[in-house]
Amino acid sequence: MRQLCKGNVAIVKGAILAGCRSYYGYPITPASEIAEAAALLMPQVGGTFLQAESEVAAINMVYGAAAAGARVMTASSGPGLSLMQEGISYCAGAELPCVIVDIMRGGPGLGNIAPEQSDYFSMVKGGGHGCYRNLVLAPASVQEMADLTVLAFELADRYRNPTILLADGFVGQMMEPLDLEYREIPIPERPWAVKGTPETRKNVVNSIFLEPDDLEAHIRKLEAKYIRASQIECRSETFHTEDAEVLLVGYGIASRVLHSAVERARRDGLRAGFFRPITLWPFPKQALLDAAQNVSRILVVELSNGQMVEDVRLTIEGRIPVDFYGRTGGNAPSVEEVYSQVMQHLMAMA
Amino acid sequence: MAIDSKTSAKALEILAAGYQVSHSKSPAFYDTYERKGDCKHQTHYCPGCGHGVAHKLIAEALADLGLQDKTIFVSPVGCSVFAYYYFDVGNVQLAHGRAPAGATGIKRTCPEAIVISYQGDGDLAAIGTAEIIHAANRGEKITVFFVNNAVYGMTGGQMAPTTMLGQKTTTSPWGRRASNEGFPLHMAELIATLEAPVYVERVALSDNKNIMKARKAVRRALEVQRDGIGFSFVEILSPCPTIWAKDPVQARKWVAEKMIPEYPLAVFKDKAHEAIENRAIPQRSVQDVLEIRAKDDVPLTELPKHSHHAEDLRIKVAGFGGQGVLLLGQLLTEMGMREGLEVSWLPSYGPEMRSGSANCHVCLSQRRIGTPLVTRPDVLIAMNEPSLRKFAAQVAPGGLILYNQEHLPQDLHLPHARVLCIPASEIADKLGSSKAANMVLLGALLEATHCLLPATAEGVLTTKIKKADMLTWNCAALRAGREFMDNLTPDGTITRAH
Known part of the structure; x- marks a missing residue:
């Protein structure tokens, strides 16, 4: 049965469905509804909600709860995520599974509270110190806000690694039908956790390896996980790519605009195709190469000055021209703007 | 302190002889310490360092x-x-502060566990001030042991927030000056001013008498946690001979003679169990909380798609905050969702929510x-003049504008769209609530476009509005909007029914 639900609220519903009963966070527009929904709902299912004194404290509460074996999450927006980077690095180093939501807003600095997609670099490329990766999922609808939250918890446990849900203010603030089906989602055992019990007494959760050889071995171990994840966890969506001449690539809210633009182009007989990464890390390289096999041009659209486009270019390796169109500051490209970009590309090719 | 070759050789000699620890050791410590290679009976702490004593007091208390x-x-x-090389308990290492x-x-996560946070002065009183x-203040049921040695030890003797006035460190080479670095921070006193903490004491590892007092304080703090009473905090003044460049005996003397006058030893707080209000939150099932309902358990006006649905209808609703703009869009x-359509709603948000204009995309x-962004609306519902002026030009050719006034502003010509002027606020006023103007406009929209069924609107209102009188007003306003449209002649003027 469908319910009309806000994207931010759907995240909390997905989390509860996934068995998460621990939320630590700090309010920030446009992510505050996540904390508000968690404050309202978590305690009603026996869970914990705690408003921390800062995002720095929040991510370390997440670290502590994860170390003690909880399925745990936090959420914020760009400025808060900047503060959390230290803790995210520690979580990755100590191999603690946790889910961190970033509802992106305009930056740098205080920027504004309008939607942007400008945290791609900081979330996908790391942001904190050290050799680590975040797994990053990019929902584009309210339904995906819930579904990918469930997946985020599963991936976090599978790889004992922080998993980021990277959405923007539009997807966080919009309402759409949400269809949730109740099911028991098994939470894996965490024999490594420290729970204050005789069985877990010998366990140590830490990220310090003072000897260079020890730290290098640890980094190799992390790297092996990342290689495994990049082989099997890539997810993406395509639409009209079979005979496309121009391939439009975007994630999150930008992909919604691109979907409309491709539909319109097809109605007008123009051969445009659509590619949407759902995992931003690992980046779905093979799927993109497959989708781009017969196209003569790629247009990447983001609500940024061009961040994901770098991964598209790394994937394409110069075989096809990859162009970029972006809007920032809280402006979103309209279907008309994207359509005229497609027209320009088709004309350039003719 | 580095092990020189002589010491190392001695250590090996001891090991070769099958060295056994002859003094008693708490079972809460590991049998051997793996931190320092061959010297498995030694910690990594320098000779005379207070950490060893503090560790011992804690380990003995845990065991006892x-x-x-x-x-x-x-x-x-x-x-x-x-x-974690010493304490044979669950260990978690955390970031600085x-x-x-x-x-x-x-x-x-583990309310039954005994959680100890063991921190130094830089960690607790500088970088981690907010966290402590x-x-x-939340009264976390944890125990904090705060080891204050007035310097940063591990990084080589820089100034700490607890460094004393005049004390020379590598980053206060002229001695700490109040004018430049402020005054030493008294954490125990500071924590004791808060309501929630239950037990706060300062002790010193300066001599045996004070160490015995420290022993008692450590136990008391752990008992407070064991009994679930609340937050306990023990500040431990502790010697750091290496950084202070003193021998262990001189260092202890320095604690007694220099530190204690600055940081007086006292029990700052020891509250008996004072019950803190703890209201139980009602529990519900996951399905209930997530609003997951079985398909045959839906008391809604479920209606099949009807012939009036356009393939796509993109609507913008705009007006002042407080006019129910966002609610109308929702x-x-x-309604669209209940009629089986794909739907989306996107608000303008942020400061605009609290004053000025509001709009949403449907x-x-x-x-x-x-x-979900509506840049070329098929329908614009403008609840005030600024919204009309701002968005009218965006309306798609042949689109519809519903305007909350009897007439368009005289200077505004909108030949590209069909304009319906509806004095919705006025109509709602007469019904007793000007706040229902949005419902009047909804009624008018349904009647003008047949995009969705009025019965669906009433069904949604019935499930969303709990107050009976509010529901009556809103339904009346909805009907009034429809009736107004019925009386509207095609050229946009009104046939007054008398």
């Missing part, structure tokens, strides 16, 4: 109180970062909705 299996020891950044936040997450104050969206479609 029978808490070893339940304990989770949180080690900080500082010399005690390697505490963040131990009380991490301990909070641990304790909230707030953990204390109602349309909910998409109703037979197909998957691409962009």
Whole structure:
């Protein structure tokens, strides 16, 4: 049965469905509804909600709860995520599974509270110190806000690694039908956790390896996980790519605009195709190469000055021209703007 | 302190002879310490360092109180970062200053565990000031041992927030000056001013008498946690001979003669169990909380798609904050969903929510909705003049504008769209609530476009509005909007019915 639900609220519903009963966070527009929904709902299912004194404290509460074996999450927006980077690095180093939501807003600095997609670099490329990766999922609808939250918890446990849900203010603030089906989602055992019990007494959760050889071995171990994840966890969506001449690539809210633009182009007989990464890390390289096999041009659209486009270019390796169109500051490209970009590309090719 | 070759050779000699620890050692310590290679009976701490004594007092208390299996020891950044090499309990290492936040997450996850946050002065009183104050103020049921030696030990003797006036360190080479670095921070006193902490004491590892007092304080603090009473905090004045460049005896003397006058030893707080209000929150099933309902358990006006649905209808609603702009959009969206359409609603948000203008985008479609942003609306519902002026030009050719006034402003010509002027606020006023103007406009929209069924609107209102009189007003306003439209002649003027 469908319910009309806000994207931010759907995240909390997905989390509860996934068995998460621990939320630590700090309010920030446009992510505050996540904390508000968690404050309202978590305690009603026996869970914990705690408003921390800062995002720095929040991510370390997440670290502590994860170390003690909880399925745990936090959420914020760009400025808060900047503060959390230290803790995210520690979580990755100590191999603690946790889910961190970033509802992106305009930056740098205080920027504004309008939607942007400008945290791609900081979330996908790391942001904190050290050799680590975040797994990053990019929902584009309210339904995906819930579904990918469930997946985020599963991936976090599978790889004992922080998993980021990277959405923007539009997807966080919009309402759409949400269809949730109740099911028991098994939470894996965490024999490594420290729970204050005789069985877990010998366990140590830490990220310090003072000897260079020890730290290098640890980094190799992390790297092996990342290689495994990049082989099997890539997810993406395509639409009209079979005979496309121009391939439009975007994630999150930008992909919604691109979907409309491709539909319109097809109605007008123009051969445009659509590619949407759902995992931003690992980046779905093979799927993109497959989708781009017969196209003569790629247009990447983001609500940024061009961040994901770098991964598209790394994937394409110069075989096809990859162009970029972006809007920032809280402006979103309209279907008309994207359509005229497609027209320009088709004309350039003719 | 580095082990020179002579000491190392001695150590090997001892090991070769099958060295056994002859003095008693708490079972809460590991049998051997792996931190320093061959010297498995030695810690990494310097001779005369207070950490060894503090560790011993804690380990003995844990063993004596029978808490070893339940304990989770949180080690900080500082010399005690390697505490997990010594304490045979669950161990979690945390970032610099963040131990009380991490301990909070641990304790909230494992309320039965004994959670110890062991921190130095740089960790607790400088970089982690916010975390310690707030953990204390929340009354987290954890125990904090705060080892104050007036310097940063591990990084080589820089100034700490507890460095004393005039004290020379590598970053206060002329001695700490109040004019430049402020005054020493008295953490025990500061924590004791808060309401929640239950037990706060300062002790010193200066001589045997004070060490025995420290022993008692450590036990008391752990008992407070064991009994679930609340937050306990023990500040331990501790010698750091290496950084202070003193021998162990001189260093202890320095604690007694220099530190204690600055940091007086006292029990600052020892509250008997004072019950803190703890209201139980009603519990519901996951399905209930997530609003997951079985398909045959839906008391809604479920209606099949009807012939009036356009393939796509993109609507913008705009007006002043407080006119129910966002709510009107949500109602349309909910109605569309109940009629089986794909729908989306996107608000303008942020400061605009609290004053000034508000608008939202609504998409109703037979197909998957691409962009939820409505840049070329088929329908504009303008609840005030600024919204009309701002968005009218965006309306798609042949689109519809519903304007909340009897007439368009005289200077405004909108030949590209069909304009319906409806004095909705006025109509709603006469019904007794000007706040229902949005419902009048909804009624008019349904009547003008047949995009969705009025019965669906009433169904949604019935499930969303709990107050009976509010529901009556809103339904009356909805009907009034429809009736107004019925009386509107095609050229946009009104046939007054008398």
